Amino acid sequence: MGCIDENLLAELAAIVGDRLTTGQSVREQHGQDLSYHQGHAPDVVVYPKSTDEVSGIVKVCAAGRVPVIPYGAGTSLEGHLAALRGGVSIDLGQMNEIVSVNIDDMDATVQAGVTRQQLNRNLHNTGLFFSVDPGADATLGGMAATRASGTNAVRYGTMRENVLALTVVLADGRIVHTGSRARKSSSGYDLTRLMVGSEGTLGVITQVTVRLHGIPESTLAAVVSFPALDQAVKTVIETIQHGVPIARIELLDQVQMAAVNSYSGLDYPEQPTLFMEFQGTPTAVREQTEIVGEISTANNGSDFRWAEHQEDRDKLWQARHDAAYAALALRPGAKAWFTDVCVPISGLIDCITETRRDIDASGLIAPIVGHVGDGNFHLTLLIDPDDAGELKKACSINERMVLRAINMSGTCSGEHGIGYGKIEFMEAEHGEGVNVMADIKKALDPLNIMNPGKIINI
């Protein structure tokens, strides 16, 4: 066993009792996320039930200088939870209590292991919902730690805008409560948002207070195809410029559309296609749909389909929901390398077009799906991980896309984060800013035990 001895195990057991395992398969599962990145098993997995237990575990780890890696649902995509230097994986799955729902103030406080779908099921009949919807049913703790977002960020924001307060166990085991249910905190630096997106490198998030939103009275979904990518993106830019508060606006490229047609037996034109959703009062929704309909038509959009009833909307959006499976079905047996970048929307056409050119030249299959309202798009590279040549080609496509995005004043990831998968690009994106982050890391985690080797190398 790496850095853990029998004494340390006994100290951990004194805190969590039998909620601890060193079994190989559980350890391996806790060191591997949903990505192609090489997993690294921790030495032990513990399952605390309270913030105090987490605090006790971290104190033991600090005394033994043992790495601590928080684990939620294991759905990250850049190797965030790989125990690169061994250590203790803290699985927060058993901290899954919904602490309070405040309907009047439209917020909810949950333990870190509550998943987003669990929270939304619990909100049933309150007229409220939690908006952030990454593909996976991730935990709120994990979503806060990775600053997760989803398809409706353009309207409701990401975790950055939706986390109001946190309880965090720091590297020395101290417990802090950042932020409050008050909408505005003027009591010092914004430590809540320093923790949001810190990927477990500054502390373990054990409790999260999030903002809730009212379920819209009326929702309308629409799908429209375009002969060329630039016309689709122009439609998005004009829609946003017009101030239409569109809830979702997603782009699927021609390769992805071919994939969903074949996977789901649909007959969409195999062209760049926008999937949209409008929300609000029935009048507002009709108004928004009309405006966007006009903008689409002016940009050569065709085959405009829309649906109002839940069932019809689901059918219409099926293609979008099935995108990941449809992509995988393009090459059975392949492994998916998910990657994403975000660029200023004026650079989106060039960035996607040049990336598509690289993919086509490489001979690999890689559909593109974008949350285009934010300038964010995703690539699913379908590769045989045992084929060194393919891996190399995929690496090169990814690297060129990332550097292209950074050169356009964009970012090497709009959603998935850094983990250890994109750590090599931090310097290119932030320059001296990396040193500033390293100083913060050293100040808050002087022993470098909190998820070491992620975001920045110390």
Next chain:
Amino acid sequence: MTERLKPETPEQVLEAVQWGLAEGHTYEVTGQGSKRGYGAPPAATHGLDLTGLSGIQLYEPGELVMSAGCATPLADIAAALNEHRQRLAFEPPNLGPLLASGTMGGGSIGGLFACNLAGPRRIQAGAARDHLLGFHGVSGLGEQFKSGGRVVKNVTGFDLCKLMAGSFGTLAVLTDVTFKVLPMPEKTRTVLVLGLSDDDAVVALTRALHGAYDVSGAVHLPADIAAESGVSYVVDAGCSVTAIRIEGPGPSVDVRCRALRDDLAGFGDTEELHSSNSHSLWREVRDVDFFIGDDKQVWRLSVAPADGPAVARAIQGEIGGRVFYDWGGGLIWLAIKERPDADHQSVRAVVDAAGGHATLIRASEPVRAAVPVFHPQAPALAAITQRVKESFDPKGLFNPGRMG
């Protein structure tokens, strides 16, 4: 203060910081100076006047993004945005007149973000910090650095923009900022409900905020405050006024206003303000006009909205004072008679019990030097705050003591 440095470029800011480090100087960092009276008075040996770093550097209306030198006057930014019918959606207040310090023209864009100030639309559009996309700056270690960029989403490391917003210039000197801008709505209307008690008003505001009305302002003015409004409809009401703002495309604004008035009819009589009266009323609320020009001390209390009236009542019961409510009841502006300790213990005891925060916005310099302007933090939180400060500015070069 012995000397004031006035750099004209980011490189000169860097030189000034390095010189300060070498000589053991400290700086009071200012832009237009409109918010010098906000926070504890910094005990600095020198001034660092950033007005030389002014001007819009990039404006892409199609992309809804702008970059500007940190001391660019807000008035210049508003004028440029106005040409394209765009605006800063978080509705930056002009606190110059309230604070009666420095210029009255609305301050600078860097100061706005450094103080993280937002107006009534915060409930819909978010805080200033939610609109800051990137910046360049110089740390107290004498290093130039940048963070963020021109995109609304990024998940690449620690969110330094959020740390700068609300740091009151105590972590780094911002030399330029990049931020989101948004289209202006086609139409603005305000629904007024007349004569409500504070408690009923917050219930009505909560109802409005929960509905599908997409409310962009939710304020309650008790009768004594409403009587001081410059808007005739509000003054002439002769009672308390609860105001709810609706913005957007014409037809949907009409429909939403009508539906909201129907929904709130059971609370009291309703009225509707059109564009110019609406703008006047929300500007008054935004800039806290009702408390300008007197000698009262002004507190800003943040609580969960539902707790607003009880908190105000408890404080008024103990020490008196006048209040009005913004953000659906979650923000209380409180003006009290001048006292040497600003009654901070009484105010904070009530706010603490409700899990909120109290900031002393306006008081004389000696009072702000003696009383914690910002809400004291729990010890563990204060300890990491100190560590964050030291990681940016270990020598305490910038605005020493301003945040207490």
